Amino acid sequence: MSNILQIRPVKREAAKLVLGLAATSGEGKTYSALLLALGLAGGDPSKVGLLDTENRRGSLYSDIFPKPFLIGDLNPPFTPARYRDAMREFAEAGVEALVIDSMSHEWEGEGGCEEIANNPNKKLADWLTAKREHKRFMNTLLFLPCHVVACFRAREKTDFKNPKEPKSLGLQPITEKNVLFEMTASFLLRDQGRTHDVIKLPECLRPILGQTGYFTSEHGRLLRDWVGGADPVERAKNQLRLAATEGIAALRAACEAVGRNMRDAIGKDFIATLGDQARAADAEKSQLRPDDGFPENADGTPWVGASENDPDIPF
Numbered sequence: 312m313s314n315i316l317q318i319r320p321v322k323r324e325a326a327k328l329v330l331g332l333a334a335t336s337g338e339g340k341t342y343s344a345l346l347l348a349l350g351l352a353g354g355d356p357s358k359v360g361l362l363d364t365e366n367r368r369g370s371l372y373s374d375i376f377p378k379p380f381l382i383g384d385l386n387p388p389f390t391p392a393r394y395r396d397a398m399r400e401f402a403e404a405g406v407e408a409l410v411i412d413s414m415s416h417e418w419e420g421e422g423g424c425e426e427i428a429n430n431p432n433k434k435l436a437d438w439l440t441a442k443r444e445h446k447r448f449m450n451t452l453l454f455l456p457c458h459v460v461a462c463f464r465a466r467e468k469t470d471f472k473n474p475k476e477p478k479s480l481g482l483q484p485i486t487e488k489n490v491l492f493e494m495t496a497s498f499l500l501r502d503q504g505r506t507h508d509v510i511k512l513p514e515c516l517r518p519i520l521g522q523t524g525y526f527t528s529e530h531g532r533l534l535r536d537w538v539g540g541a542d543p544v545e546r547a548k549n550q551l552r553l554a555a556t557e558g559i560a561a562l563r564a565a566c567e568a569v570g571r572n573m574r575d576a577i578g579k580d581f582i583a584t585l586g587d588q589a590r591a592a593d594a595e596k597s598q599l600r601p602d603d604g605f606p607e608n609a610d611g612t613p614w615v616g617a618s619e620n621d622p623d624i625p626f
Contacts, residue, residue, distance in 0.1 A: 326538045327549060329453060331497030331510070332526075333463040333484035339504025341368075341412050343526040344460040345375055348408035350531020351458040356380045360406035360457075362397055364389060364416045381406060388422025391448035402456050402553075408531070409455070412462040415485040417448060424487070445487060450556040453493065456549035458535075463491070465499060484510075496520055547573045548581065555585040558593040562586065 330347065334340040345361065352358035356376040363369035364385045373379065381404060385397050394417050401409050418424050428441035452459060463484040470478040482499055484491055491497035491510045498507040504525050512521060519533045520526075539545070547569045554565035562585055566574060574582065 326545065327456070327458050328496075328534055328538060329459045329461065329494045331461050331463060331484075331491045331494045332500055332507075333465045333482075333491065333498070333510070334500035334504075335465050335482065337503070338500045339525075340462045340500050341365075341372065341410070342375070343500065343504045344410045344412065344462050345372055345380070346528045347460050347526050347531040347534075348410050348458070349376060349380075350528040350533070351408035351460070351535050352531075353407065353535060354528065354532065355407075358405070358407040360401040360404065360409045362401060362409060362411045364411075364413055364420070369412060385416075387420065388426075389416035389420035390422040390427070391417055391424065391444040393422070394448055395451040398451055398455055399553075402550075406457050408458040408460065410460045410462065413464055414461045414490075415464040417445070418486045418490075447556070449490070449493065451553060454549055454553040454556060456546045456553060461494070544573070544576050548577055551577070551582065551585055555589040556592055557589075558596065559586070559589045562589040 328351065330344075332340045332344055345359065348359045349356060356378040357380070359376075359380040361369045361372075361380060361382045362385055363382055367384055369382050369384075381401070383397060383401065385393065394411075394414075398409065398411070416423055420426075424441040424445050427444060428436050428438045430437055452461070463486050465482045465484050468480040468483040470480055472478075484499070494511065496512045496516055497510040498512075498520075499510060500507050506523055507526075509521070516534070516537070519530060519537065550569060551562065551565050554561040566582065569577075
């Protein structure tokens, strides 16, 4: 029988947060994001990462904390695949909160989705490929085993559907239109971060994030407490969720990496649901329907359901 869902009585569990901050240049999004990340990382700067796409501008914040945080520079091309690899590197480095500054390049930057769609070597716009790559990027972002604070550039936009009566749309984040609504909460910053317009804010987080004023590390700490801190079991679950988006071979490797004790704590039912998700990911990459089955691993070797050395991985 298929294991698409793990149906169970609901209970409060630790979770990860994905926050979005959009603003024009100089409005405080990087500074605010780093402060939030510090709180989300339990006050430990060594557990904060900054993925910098802004020409090493993140290094200007080297003295924001009493101890250094981790930083990595992502240079062009800003393809969704390179973003995915960069985010994974930070997760593997053990960060508990990752700031991405900026995520706008994934959509509009050199090598981003708009360039993928409008490839000059193709006669027609290839939005199918661009959207597929963007979807894989979002899967990695949402399943990353750490909290994320994503920064976006923003600019004034105008609707020219009626050229005779153009309509101002106000400040808009530079990204795919649904991205900020897929996050836990998202905001448009103004007055150098002093005020913020809500784009998305669940009612349960309004007591923490719904007040006027700068975002601080205290807000991050309150968010961390609300979601349950750095639960190692939930972190391992997110590692497996992320691996499942890449297929069976990646999921098996991740299961072996977290170890038998952690798999016992997670439970076989949960891992089994990820096995179905991983097979579906492999089928999509091979342009097969998930219900056609997938008799081979991504490397072409036969799929037998479990490793001979570790038969407890129940795919």
